Amino acid sequence: MVAAPSTGQGKTTIATGLLAALRAAGHEVSGHKVGPDYIDPGYHALASGRPGRNLDPHLVGEERIVPLLLHGALGADLAVIEGVMGLHDGRLGTDGFASTAHVAALTRSPVVLVLDIARQSRSVAAVAAGMAAYDPNIDIAGVVLNRAGSDRNVEEIRRALSMPVLGVLPSDEDLATPSRHLGLVPAAERHDSVALVGRLGEQVAKYLDLDGLLAVARLAPELDGVPWDPASEIRRVPGRPVIAVAGGRAFTFRYPETEELLAAAGCEVVAFDPLVDRALPAGTQGIYLGGGFPEVYAAELATNRSLIDDLGVAVAAGIPTVAECAGLLYLTETLDGVEMAGVVPVSAEMSDRLTLRYPTATALTDSLLTRAGEQVTGHEFHKTSVASDGDAWEIDGVPTGFSTDTWHASYLHVHWAGHPVLAQRFADAANNASPHISMVVDVPPVEPLRHHGDAEAGAGLLDFAVNVYVGERPVWLDRALHAAIDDTAYPDAAPARAAVARHLGRPVGEVLPTAGAAEAFTLIARQPWRHPVVVHPQFTEPHAALEQAGHVVDTVLCRSDLTLDPSEIPDGADLIVIGNPTNPTGVLHPASLIRSLQRPGRLVVVDEAFMDAVPGEVESLVRERLDGVIVIRSLTKHWSIPGVRAGYLAGDPQVVDQLARLQTPWSAAGPAVAALVACSTARAADEATDRALAIGRWRDHLIAGLTERGIEHVPSSAPFVLARLGGARLSLRDAGIAVRRADTFPGLDSTWARIAVRPEPMTDRLLTAIDQTPQPTS
Template identity: 40%
Template structure:
């Protein structure tokens, strides 16, 4: 499911399709092109299956094909939601990272969603442009969003099918009774959307009524094949490496396949909640604090002093701690909300995290390590993505990376390293950065507990 541009309704339509197909009793495997966390969480609720990110900027074509085959093997249908516009990818790198590139890597048919509002015959010109821009993209049908009446639908169908020979697979009328709440980073995460199930029921009914699902399934059966099967990576450790991973409403930005890769290498994940748990899981050898929306839960996070003390003690003992974005904010000495209230953090990063009123970081980045750390030696270059409204101030030294790409000057500093602590704004996908994953788990495996010499990177 591709779109002509961002905001055209891809996610809403994808969720409605997933819910409708599930109600039909079909086992549907969802995917999302690119680095988005929120949409995959919504997919999971709609489909009843974990959604995976297919990212052709961070990962190789072989890695994407392998991931797709692995998770689609037991499903009856796979549904991939695109990112931005069909041909939009990493800035200045052509098709790299785009929906079009992933579609070609997987040889999948593409359905184009476009906004029909205010369009008549011009709809055919619009779709023709997308169809002919890259003839290697297998565009098999279109869906019109925002049609005004049945007469409007009939006219759109006449020009799309009559002049282009492409099937109009459906036309969605505006329905103010269905809403998907949003905040600064996109739609509201599934964990926080109390009305999501009711919205999905309405979306499923709307899609059944206004989309030709049978024709869509028939077109999906024309997908190409590729003879690539890659086995899972065998564990590189003799015993399981126990890893505490934060997960709750405040911290839930994780690539599922990134966690799967850590498990394949030998990690045993123990979940904990910075919002609700007063202690870290017992007998862990490392901590992973992912991103999310800690700024929405600052009073509760700050009030959980017992867990903050546990994390500080673990750091003092030399336990490896890796934190991304929201995790970096949580480890700072202070966190300033948008309303300028100040809350204490864990105090492991000697800086203030300050929420802004506009984007401070966005886009794919290459991150080069400045010093030896739990992720690897100085000079190791990793690929990731940043998307944040907060910024760090008063950090004097100890920066972790120089970043190239995204917003801001190339070779700008990012993050913080101190002994076995590494905190950064960059979100990493570990399968696409295998050396970093192995180095992190190796550091965790070497941790022996209180009283031992665990600060090996000091």
């Protein structure tokens, strides 16, 4: 437990930095926060790589604190709990109920006390001694001195203290987290959040005694209890209703257990960003609008009339809707004079008065969530007010909030783990609702497997959708192409076959020139496969070719980090198709992993269309002689010749011979033959390396820009980067920039987009447009 004598001592800095430092040291850590705070857990999540979670006896009951801690810490080596306010400060009038000390006692956690010593000396020791003596049930195992100045003052404090000093963190204003009218700025709203957390981790690792802190953690005894299980708290509904959950920068406040309860009820939870998405998710049957800062983004929210109108239609049609605090403001008629959704017939505006309370609310009527007379614990934290009171709750004798049979909107934040009946009623109502049919839909292609980046680009659009290298073609390649066009003879692929074989160091019988990678995929698809498998997400053309040939294709999806778990491949698969580096993810699979897929009677096909963009072509198998392996290459992208279908396959000679017998005569046209010959020389190899290095520089520039803006993306080894742009893809298109939609790749949804790597000036234009377009963040 990271605690302090009062707020403002640096608990969040120490707790977040500690999580980051321990994770960097190889530990699996989970972050927890005492109280109803949403912002600190956001920083904990960035630092730990796991959801940040809250432990609040008022919101969930004392009996759920240990189960929720065990649930959040499943699989972790240790849990770091950040306290709230001062160590013994709890709900007023309750003798410290829901305080940091209360949660420390419930979880039997040793306490590390953070002390801001910027303007103190020996008095710090008196404060620490008083905190330690106040409640003998609380074990204060040591202190961390924060915002330290001179060494002499630190030493003076050390001599006065009667407990271990576990670290001394110097004052560093660069690590301060900026405030807003309700506290810290959420991690999702800071472009530099990832970098900030990284620096916190470095500072903590440098100045704190990590071994000593780990020793303190080991003092915590084993806890009696079992992890909280949402499935035991809720009944599954018969259908699979889609619950649209507001996210993005304007709606950052919600507890992860809310979504876990809904998922346990059988709901499909789908995030959407009211700042950028033009419509609710397809088939929406329930809407959850959590907390955040819509008053900060009111103007931007209002400009997205498409989404507001779609939301209004859905709520009016009876789609069950829950709105807490920011969600209430979004549903009002106006917010600070800016037009909102108009569902709740009141106006809202900023106030000089901060409302902060920790109430028990009594339901005044039957509604979507409650039944009259029921009591619910919650908290309010807002600096806005609405023009009139409602009739959803009674709090402190005053009616507040708004509700009907199909929607519920109020300032009260409720932790549904403490009141799972609310989740049950919401899930039941959503299951019974007819799916919302939006009039504003980003309609996916009719044949998604045949969708290509060319469909995204267009006249007047800056093209980040097509992965063709944007530099000029080499003069020697242009000359070879023109000479082939001028040649009046039928094309002869033999010189290309010999040139590619020589370039790869393989016998001619192990190489076959093709009309691009497309012909290679088609030739392979024409074999009598019993159990073909395509690893997704990846380029969809081989999947489409197999289906066109009449095969039933088995799809194997990569893990959440988009790498392949070989154990997922069915033993009976006789054909496996995998991309390397994969389009559209940019993931470069280890060659050893692909070799491990070899089996007698099985063909492994590796699409290496973008391997020439990888310096040194590490992990390539194109030069290895492996039984049952075929590698497919394309010249189209790297050599800027999209109009010339030039490619080849190489590998197992028996398979190559079978495919050659199926090939249509003269399928590789004269310019393709010429390109294959020209691009198989030592001069071409040198220029290919130069192009790969340039792509790497451009990609680094793009990734740095995405990282700075907090945009989730996949580490890439290819001339493209997969990024989570959400509805911003369409907004960028409106701004004249085309990126490639990714929801046509199995395993990816509409929040992802593929961005082609371009030279730095072009990339800067994209990043500027992103800055001017509201962005969802990870």
